[in-house]
Amino acid sequence: MTGSDIADKKILMVIAQKNFRDEEFFEPREIFEDAGVDITVASNSMDEAVGILGRKVRPDISIDNVNIAEFDAVVIAGGGGSREYLWSNKKLHKLVRDAHEHEKVVAAICISPVVLARAGVLEDRRATVFKDSACIKELEKGGASYEDEDVVIMDNVVTAAGPKAAEEFGEAVIEVLGKL
Numbered sequence: 001m002t003g004s005d006i007a008d009k010k011i012l013m014v015i016a017q018k019n020f021r022d023e024e025f026f027e028p029r030e031i032f033e034d035a036g037v038d039i040t041v042a043s044n045s046m047d048e049a050v051g052i053l054g055r056k057v058r059p060d061i062s063i064d065n066v067n068i069a070e071f072d073a074v075v076i077a078g079g080g081g082s083r084e085y086l087w088s089n090k091k092l093h094k095l096v097r098d099a100h101e102h103e104k105v106v107a108a109i110c111i112s113p114v115v116l117a118r119a120g121v122l123e124d125r126r127a128t129v130f131k132d133s134a135c136i137k138e139l140e141k142g143g144a145s146y147e148d149e150d151v152v153i154m155d156n157v158v159t160a161a162g163p164k165a166a167e168e169f170g171e172a173v174i175e176v177l178g179k180l
Contacts (some may be wrong), residue, residue, distance in 0.1 A: 002057075006177060009037045010037070010038045010039075010073075011072065011173070012068070012073065013029060013073070014043070014086065015042075015059070017047065019050065019052050020057075020078070021052055021053075024079060024169070027170055028166060029170075031167065032062050032170065038092060041058075043062050045062055046059055049141055068098045070105055071099070072105065073105035076106065078162065082110065086115050096119035097119050097120060100119075105159075107158035107172075109162065109165065109166065110161070113129040113135070114135055117139045117141065117142025119139070123144070125143075125145070126147045127147065128147050129146065150168055151163065
């Protein structure tokens with residue numbers, strides 16, 4: 001695939017306001033940028049978001065103001081803040097459902113595949129999540145079949161297990177996005 005095949009694509013990257021996992025945001029973002037994809041960062045507010053390792057990101061838009069029709073993919077970074085800020089965010093659940101219904105790429109890493117499960121897009125799908133019993137239960141409660149893998153791709157849905165898989169996750173999102 002050449003860069004021009006994917007350069008007109010737009011990815012919405014979602015991070016928690018606090019304690020997102022730095023490498024699960026920055027490594028995929030670098031892969032997306034290298035592919036020429038346009039990236040918009042969303043969070044719970046417009047305040048500077050701070051990662052677990054201390055890196056900071058100024059969101060471009062709040063989750064409440066996103067129009068998912070403007071994007072080809074939604075990618076949700078993990079980290080402990082996801083449980084607090086993203087897991088129960090009904091607006092984010094709706095964005096994920098709308099993206100999925102319009103056959104856009106929906107992706108999440110670490111503990112954030114729980115957002116996909118709670119949004120109802122993992123029903124009858126194989127998926128992975130950070131290997132934690134509470135996260136695995138949430139996936140299964142959402143109808144997913146848990147796979148103990150670094151990255152799982154099913155159609156337009158990409159899930160990944162944690163920081164070690166951040167680069168592979170980013171590459172998988174690009175691969176799926178290139179098929180749209």
